[in-house]
Amino acid sequence: MIKETFVPLIMVTNDDGILSHGIQQLAAALMSLGDVVVVAPDRERSAVGHAMTLNHPVRADQISAGRFAVDGTPTDCVNLGIHGLLSRKPDLVVSGINRGSNLADDITYSGTVAAAMEAMLMQVPAVAVSLDVSHLCVDVDYSHACSYAQRVSRQILLHGLPADTFLNLNIPVGIPRGLKITRQGKRIYDNKIELKQDPRGRDYYWLGGNQLGFNRQQDCDCGAIADGFASLTPLHLDLTNYHSMKQLSSWECDV
Ligand code: MN
Numbered sequence: 001m002i003k004e005t006f007v008p009l010i011m012v013t014n015d016d017g018i019l020s021h022g023i024q025q026l027a028a029a030l031m032s033l034g035d036v037v038v039v040a041p042d043r044e045r046s047a048v049g050h051a052m053t054l055n056h057p058v059r060a061d062q063i064s065a066g067r068f069a070v071d072g073t074p075t076d077c078v079n080l081g082i083h084g085l086l087s088r089k090p091d092l093v094v095s096g097i098n099r100g101s102n103l104a105d106d107i108t109y110s111g112t113v114a115a116a117m118e119a120m121l122m123q124v125p126a127v128a129v130s131l132d133v134s135h136l137c138v139d140v141d142y143s144h145a146c147s148y149a150q151r152v153s154r155q156i157l158l159h160g161l162p163a164d165t166f167l168n169l170n171i172p173v174g175i176p177r178g179l180k181i182t183r184q185g186k187r188i189y190d191n192k193i194e195l196k197q198d199p200r201g202r203d204y205y206w207l208g209g210n211q212l213g214f215n216r217q218q219d220c221d222c223g224a225i226a227d228g229f230a231s232l233t234p235l236h237l238d239l240t241n242y243h244s245m246k247q248l249s250s251w252e253c254d255v
Helices: 021-030 074-085 104-108 111-121 143-159 221-226 242-249
Strands: 009-013 035-041 060-064 067-070 092-099 126-131 166-171 179-181 186-189 194-197 203-206 211-215 230-235
Touching (some): 009 021, 021 092, 021 143, 035 074, 074 092, 074 111, 092 111, 104 186, 111 126, 111 166, 143 166, 211 221, 221 230
Parallel strands (some): 009 035, 009 092, 035 067, 126 166
16 A cells, blocks of 8 residues: 655745745745645735735736735735635745845834744744845845755744744845854834935935844844854744833823
């Protein structure tokens, strides 16, 4: 009798859109680990964070076998994939490979990271993968990021993840010196807002300040990337600042 071997079902998504090179190469790299289904936004949806579409319908077009383009956010994609499009609950969700790192404070803006978080909320193990490359770079080499994404994914499939935990993997440009387990760091932004004028003479603003650097804390994600290492941070959704609970309990807010 032939013993049936278990083939993991892996769902791939991103926030750069289904046509981005990062997701195409990631999906190809993960095919050695199991069946891969891509459910991703039909256009770039970077920096939408954990947004979910509630006030208009969301459509999913199957553009080829195992590939669905969704006119929604990364969080919509994870919901649609897990609850509608996939034949069963996936064993792993991999989000990326994002063009640009998602480190420190950036992760709360990131659609790439939010997609992995959404999967975690549905009890599906998940990892977000980002490459520390400039948005202006035209010829991006995803090969090392693919190989780390594949290795980390394999470990998740083998060992699972702790409860309420998902992973944030960032890869430096060039050949990584290795991988470090890190904590979420702290960016320094200039918070500058550009005021410009459009061709019709009306003012407009351009948001998104420059990153001036980061606070070098021990074991932080920014430090690992700056030193040429891949960075793997275990994240959870609990944003509570436990140290502050005691301080707030002395406030006289009761009537
Ligand atoms: Mn992106």
